[in-house]
Amino acid sequence: xxxxxxxxxxxxxxxxxxxxxxxxxxxxxxxxxxxxxxxxxxxxxxxxxxxxxxxxxxxxxxxxxxxxxxxxxxxxxxxxxxxxxxxxxxxxxxxxxxxxxxxxxxxxxxxxxxxxxxxxxxxxxxxxxxxxxxxxxxxxxxxxxxxxxxxxxxxxxxxxxxxxxxxxxxxxxxxxxxxxxxxxxxxxxxxxxxxxxxxxxxxxxxxxxxxxxxxxxxxxxxxxxxxxxxxxxxxxxxxxxxxxxxxxxxxxxxxxxxxxxxxxxxxxxxxxxxxxxxxxxxxxxxxxxxxxxxxxxxxxxxxxxxxxxxxxxxxxxxxxxxxxxxxxxxxxxxxxxxxxxxxxxxxxxxxxxxxxxxxxxxxxxxxxxxxxxxxxxxxxxxxxxxxxxxxxxxxxxxxxxxxxxxxxxxxxxxxxxxxxxxxxxxxxxxxxxxxxxxxxxxxxxxxxxxxxxxxxxxxxxxxxxxxxxxxxxxxxxxxx
Numbered sequence: 001x002x003x004x005x006x007x008x009x010x011x012x013x014x015x016x017x018x019x020x021x022x023x024x025x026x027x028x029x030x031x032x033x034x035x036x037x038x039x040x041x042x043x044x045x046x047x048x049x050x051x052x053x054x055x056x057x058x059x060x061x062x063x064x065x066x067x068x069x070x071x072x073x074x075x076x077x078x079x080x081x082x083x084x085x086x087x088x089x090x091x092x093x094x095x096x097x098x099x100x101x102x103x104x105x106x107x108x109x110x111x112x113x114x115x116x117x118x119x120x121x122x123x124x125x126x127x128x129x130x131x132x133x134x135x136x137x138x139x140x141x142x143x144x145x146x147x148x149x150x151x152x153x154x155x156x157x158x159x160x161x162x163x164x165x166x167x168x169x170x171x172x173x174x175x176x177x178x179x180x181x182x183x184x185x186x187x188x189x190x191x192x193x194x195x196x197x198x199x200x201x202x203x204x205x206x207x208x209x210x211x212x213x214x215x216x217x218x219x220x221x222x223x224x225x226x227x228x229x230x231x232x233x234x235x236x237x238x239x240x241x242x243x244x245x246x247x248x249x250x251x252x253x254x255x256x257x258x259x260x261x262x263x264x265x266x267x268x269x270x271x272x273x274x275x276x277x278x279x280x281x282x283x284x285x286x287x288x289x290x291x292x293x294x295x296x297x298x299x300x301x302x303x304x305x306x307x308x309x310x311x312x313x314x315x316x317x318x319x320x321x322x323x324x325x326x327x328x329x330x331x332x333x334x335x336x337x338x339x340x341x342x343x344x345x346x347x348x349x350x351x352x353x354x355x356x357x358x359x360x361x362x363x364x365x366x367x368x369x370x371x372x373x374x375x376x377x378x379x380x381x382x383x384x385x386x387x388x389x390x391x392x393x394x395x396x397x398x399x400x401x402x403x404x405x406x407x408x409x410x411x412x413x414x415x416x417x418x419x420x421x422x423x424x425x426x427x428x429x430x431x432x433x434x435x436x437x438x439x440x441x442x443x444x445x446x447x448x449x450x451x452x453x454x455x456x457x458x459x460x461x462x463x464x465x466x467x468x469x470x471x472x473x474x475x476x477x478x479x480x
Contacts, residue, residue, distance in 0.1 A: 022223040023150050030147070031163050033218040036211055038171030043178055044104050044208025046289075048129050049271045050282070051107070051201045054194070055114045057122045059272055059415070063402025066268035067395045068130035070260070073137030074391025077384035080138040089142045090224045094216050100136035101212040103128055108205040111198045141383040148371060149225050160367055161304040164360075165297045172293045178204055179286030186282065248439040249373035252316075253386050255434045256366075257393035259320055262426030264397030266327050266419050269405065273330065273416055274347075284344050291348040295356025303361050311440040312369035319361030320435065324427035326354050327420040334412050373441045397426075 049057075052065055080092075107128050110121050151159050185200035186193055245254055274280045274288065307315045329350045338346060370382050404419045411417040 026150060026223040027159065029218060029221055031166055033215055033222070034163055034167040035170035036215045036218060038167040039174040040101070040208045040211035040215060042171040042174035043204045043211065044101070045132070046175070047178075047201060047204060048107075048125075049268070050275065050285070051111075052122060052125050052129075053272060053275060054197055054201065055110070055121055055125065057125075059269060059405035060402045061122050061126065062272055063268050063398050063405055065126045065129055066264065067398030067402065068126065069133050070264055070394030070398055071391045072130050072134040073140075074384070074388035076134045076137030077141045078388040080141075080384070089146045090219065090222060093139045093142050093146075094219055096135050096139045097212060097216055097219075100132050100139075101209050103132045103135070104205040104209050107132075108202040111202040111205075115195060115198055137387070138384075141387065144367070144370075144383050146222075146224060150223075156368060156371055158304065161300045161364060164363065165300050168293050168297050172290055172297075175286050175290055175293070179283045182282040247373075248441050249370070249382065251437050251439065252313075252369060252373070253389050255316075255430075255438055256386065257389035258430045258434055259393070259427070260390045261393035261397035261400075262423060262430050263323065264394040265401040265404075265426060266330075266423030268398055268401060269416055269419055270330065277414065277416065278333070278343065278347075279340075280344065288344075288348050288351050291352030292355040292359065295352045296360040299357050299360050300364070303357070303364055307364055307368060311442065312365040312372065313435075313438045313440045315361045316365045316369075316438065317431065317435045319358045319365070320427070320431040322354050322358035322361070324424065324431050326351070326358075327424035327427065329354060330420050331417065331424065334414065334417055369441070397423075 048069070049062060049065065052062060057065070107125065110125055110128070114121050181204070182197065182200045185196040188196050245251060271285070274285050275282075280288070303315060306318070333343070333347070336343075336346070366386070370386060373382070401419050401423070404422065405415060408415045409418045
């Protein structure tokens with residue numbers, strides 16, 4: 001144990017009993033905090049697009065809204081990574097969460113303005129949503145660096161998958177209750193459907209803000225170790241683009257950027273398609289999401305085992321292929337004739353399988369591969385640059401989708417069909433061609449088909465020798 005003079009904190013060894021107790025308490029508290037955060041997200045940001053549609057947003061406007069939602073967090077993370085505060089991560093996260101979720105109160109106010117016949121509110125909503133994503137963006141990268149100093153290397157996949165499973169369960173319950181509430185308000189007075197729907201959104205945004213206040217109170221109780229800088233070297237984005245594409249992590253980043261471009265061409269319009277073309281109720285709309293979340297939760301343990309045994313890159317290919325089939329599935333709805341109930345069942349079943357498995361896999365690999373391929377001191381760049389490249393790709397894809405919506409190319413009575421076709425082609429090509437350049441950064445087994453018919457135990461002792469993203473030198477400093 002080392003005691004520093006003056007006002008400096010007392011530095012202790014990592015396995016000190018007090019530090020171990022602090023870390024374990026924080027990891028348990030983080031699960032609870034994540035549940036509260038997911039509830040808040042389910043009640044607020046999850047309804048940004050439906051709220052915009054309720055006040056009259058067009059298909060191109062939904063595409064633009066999504067474009068800013070994809071791009072601005074990455075830009076914000078990139079800008080803030082250059083001003084990284086090694087020992088003030090908790091303060092930055094809490095401040096940005098409070099500022100971002102305060103905007104939900106302003107968003108709720110636009111609902112009152114709409115009810116009082118104010119015009120051009122959709123562009124104001126797009127601006128507010130964009131500002132929200134710009135403010136909240138760096139919070140996630142700071143959180144990843146923070147948690148990366150607390151979770152042991154061989155426990156990461158297990159801890160994050162278990163945390164994600166519980167967090168999504170809490171968010172799922174919030175989704176169900178909020179959707180039922182929206183439909184109740186929508187049908188409460190048939191002559192005032194629009195008005196009561198807007199009031200429901202206003203209340204949900206307010207509740208989302210309150211839950212985030214609770215989330216902040218929990219975050220303030222977390223233990224935060226310090227990072228001591230031994231050598232500091234700034235990495236410009238230009239340098240990153242020049243040097244990192246030659247490394248396994250850089251190739252992974254570029255692939256994810258291209259794949260998210262292909263996803264974003266159509267993704268913003270699935271909500272519009274369900275609510276305005278298929279005329280799903282908010283409850284049915286949310287249940288299609290819930291089906292995916294449920295399978296997401298159920299599949300996480302299996303996907304974690306796949307990642308542990310066969311590596312993040314194999315799981316990346318599997319997940320991307322699953323997500324590539326989603327537009328093809330939506331295209332099939334143009335050609336089938338089913339009653340409303342059976343159409344909903346068809347949508348929920350296939351969306352649950354394709355998106356549930358695909359999204360869960362990408363969430364896992366986005367975290368585990370970035371952790372595996374980068375030392376602690378370099379994660380402050382790894383996550384922001386990954387998110388920036390992904391955001392740029394998704395931004396371009398969303399604008400391309402918005403352009404296709406603006407051109408209004410009609411196929412089979414809908415302008416959305418051409419958007420789904422283009423997205424499917426982009427997704428499948430990027431998955432087949434782009435994934436060939438990806439490389440695993442740790443030793444893994446060769447995949448065998450019989451894996452899926454037997455129960456495998458996670459391999460926690462795999463050799464984690466990796467190509468490191470090594471530009472900086474930090475030391476994690478624990479303190480009492």
